[in-house]
Amino acid sequence: MPNPKAIELVGIAVRAATAYQRDDLLDRLKWTAERLADPGARVLVVGEFKQGKSMLINALVNAPVCPVDDDVATAVPTEVRYADQPELVLIEQAEPDAPRTERRSVPIDHIAQYVSDTGDPADRSGLRHVEVGIPRSVLADGLCLVDTPGVGGLDSTHGAATMAALPAADAVLLVSDAAGEYSASELEFLRQTTELCPTVCCVLTKIDLYPRWRRIAELDVQRLRAAGLATQVLPVSATLRTAAIDHQDHGLNAESGFPALIEYLRTEVMANSGRLADRSAAHDVLAVTGQLTASMTAELAALRDPEGSAGLLAELARATERVDKLRTRSARWQQTLSDGVADLTADIDHDLRERMRGILHEAELELDAVDPVTIAEQFADWLRRRVAAAASANFVWTNQRVRWLSGRVAERFGADGATGLPVMRGRRQGPALGRVAEFAMPEAESFGFGQKWIIGMRGGYGGTLMVGMASTLAGLTLLNPLSIAAGVLLGRKTIKDERKRQLQRRQSEAKNAARRYIDEVLFQLGKESRDLLREAHRMLRDHFTQLAEELSRSLTESTLAAQRAVKLDETDRERRVLDLEAELARVDHLAATAAELAESAGFRSVTTDSVESEELG
């Protein structure tokens, strides 16, 4: 729910900026207002497959929105959000290269057909995700739960896709059942997750079934702490929750652990996302009032002390000069930024190449040892898996480095002038391997009986002729036992050689195919990561340039106002002082309200510093 106080505050700020004709500030405020109006929080429900993710969501919203089965797993991400009427929308992309996705509404009771890992996969071809809308109060505040296909399922190539969705999520629920403590792969996944999305909560499911779930929870916490993660663990039982709703039993509901989970979603996730919105709104309003008061304070000072105005004007001139320097391309922050991005591009490209080279090397060793045709399928699968893993590791690293760089630039900018960090908007996409054509093992040359016969005969013919000719000298006929034996021997040798040659050729063809595949991956991913960096570069540059421009405009206005003030006569001056004081009081009040809001929104942020603060607990 958007905070009415924050909306009102931004409204006043918009009116003030309009009154002072500062359209440059209006743009920023408009964006702030938009963000405030839609404070929804996307919560990704992730985990290994068959741990009860879909069941968890169903129990949370008390409706069978995600199909649950003992055997069949979820195959397509499902977004569950609020709607007045139950609805199901499919988001499809006709071809992998199509630039746009299409939305199609279908009856809600068909969901299993599209979402479950069963039935006709053709139904799911091109399906990116589905959106389910249902009227539930839990979701009314803009909470959006995303059920993801489990990591590690046999047919899921979804691991990388889940990874890619993480930066755009406001929070992540990692689901694992109480059958056993965390495995190495779950911990690794969790570690990567916290790097991309700092608000993470571990949910321990099926506690109704495992007598020793308390001990498992304890062990999980130990494992988390040992890995340096401060994430909390919430034990829940969807079965108990469902029974509690059926019987309207509050005690049972409390036992199910769901109240704690809902509380977490409300206080930590929703409130945090609301707080973040409030805080950035307050921050924006404060920045705007700062710019507004600048010219007024300067004018007031000049009015009150006309003699000292020369000194004031000189100071303003110096400030203008300083800010103008920030605006030039040679400003230090600009250099830090462009150097940083250049370094980053090189590093990330190198990292990607290094990883791919490693994979290729392993692949070649593997291919040298076997006949490629016999392992075609496993090899393609292995290669795809390794490449996807490398791509997501590279992606995580890129995100971290970009965040670090924006901190550095802000520091530079702050050291030189004003402060303020841009709100990084998460990209809704990650490494897109989808565009890379699948790896295909080259077909084996057929070496059928007919061919073998021809090749064998060719060799045998030569042998027979050779020995036969020689033996004619000894008075034997051309076809004698000796020459035939030689023919057979040579024929067999030719077939053997041919077989060996074909194996070598298959191996080298397979290696070439692997190389081409890696090249293609490098090409696509390289472009992706360069695009990502370019986008980040542009965003940071625009953000700080705009800041510098606002500052500059404020200073120009201040200078003008001060100059005007010097020229006024006594009576006009007194009236103007009164006017200005009243105006200033109003703007100051606005600033005070904004400061209050910022204070109440606290400092739980989801920007750069939160990764460290999460770790410190």
Place this chain on the structure above:
Amino acid sequence: MNSPRALLGRVRVVLCQAIGLYDGPTGLLLRKQLDRLDGPLRVAVAGQLKAGKSTLLNALVGEQIAPTDAGECTKVVTWYRYGHQPRITLYPNESAPIGLPVRKVDGALRLDLRGLAPDAVDRLLVDWPSANLRETVLIDTPGLGSASAEVSGNAVRFFSPEAGPADADAVVYLMRHLHRTDIRLLESFHTNGIGQPGPQGNPLATVAVLSRADEIGVGRLDALQSARRVAERYRADDRLRVLCGTVVPVAGLLAQTARTLRQEEFSALAALSTAPRAELDAALLSVDRFTGASPELAATLGVSAAARAALLERFGLFGVRLGSVLVRQGFGEPPALAAELVRRSGIDLLRGVLATRFAERRDLLKARSALQALDTVLRNSPRPDTEGVRRMVEHIIADAHEFTELRVLSMLRAGRASLPGPTGAEAERLLGGSGGQIAARLGLPRDAPRAEQRAVVLAALQRWQALAEHPLSGRAFVDVARVVIRTCEGIVAEVS
């Protein structure tokens, strides 16, 4: 068919020759292989962490010997073999073996590493007087994919030793669901020798178990049907067929408890079964409800809180649900209840599968392990005078019809030689795909009379001869058919 015996004899001869050529550690290694030929079959229980390996091992032995816990428990490779006296020996990596005192805590054996780190221990050896261990040595392994690398490392070293041959002849692989990691691990067994007769992969030395089968259906009463359905789907999965012989669902905990059912546990279940249905169902909604300490609950259910907690620990929620229902349905005596629980747990099915797939092929599997070890030695430390031995090894691998059968079987399963529909299934069966005994190969009941066996095999022989000579049969088909014909001929000789 007694030709595996003959095969074993030939392997023994070639091993002895090789031992004569090598001395030092290599010779010792080969001598160990010779001992292995005379010893029982070694079956390793493998799987990811918390797959229920120790529990299943206990269920197979029928006694609670391997320690089990909610957290990760087995940290070092532990061998359980038959011995007249219970005895535990710890083999550290660096020093001499240490004898450990045999102690039981709460019915389970206490294994203590004497303060050694798990990766400093090579293995634990438990000698135990149990009839079920006479024919096979069971090897419990730490969970693969454990969060502590040193524990996983022990298992990895066991299955893919850097030097020397693998220690297990066959593997029972446990999984909760078929995870992609499971496929990868099963594949690694293949590339690392356990599944290989000579150069080809062999799915027949591996059986996959859908352990904790009761949890697939989250403990509902029909959970095991669900598990059977899942197992069926896995059995048909091409990727899995290549890697393991079959997939069996087993409720491990239930099996372990049922095989060691105690009188007081039966009494508790009987008391529960007489409690009012509504109250019992409400209490069985969750583990916390069931173990609630309130005196009213104890009065309604007729079982004290402590006894209920103990019951839950041994049976699991599913076991308690099933047990109380069964008692109500008339399994009113401990032996009857235990038998029914054992039947339902699926453990007998697994024992049957292990008997047909491993125990009956014991000689073949052992011969294969020995040849593999010998092959590794000859490859790694070749000497001019070992050429003859090497040729003999190759000859045995190429010549023994058993190995040919295995090769063709794995080719069929991998889909590299596909036969149309029922013909493929019949070929797999005749080649011993579902058991090496003659009756199993012919698809007849175990006690079928000889005359019937003879009639069936002669019919099969004729059919396959006709197929092999059919002008439209492809080359690959004829190759398979020839092997099948030879198998049939062997059976004919056997039953005549």
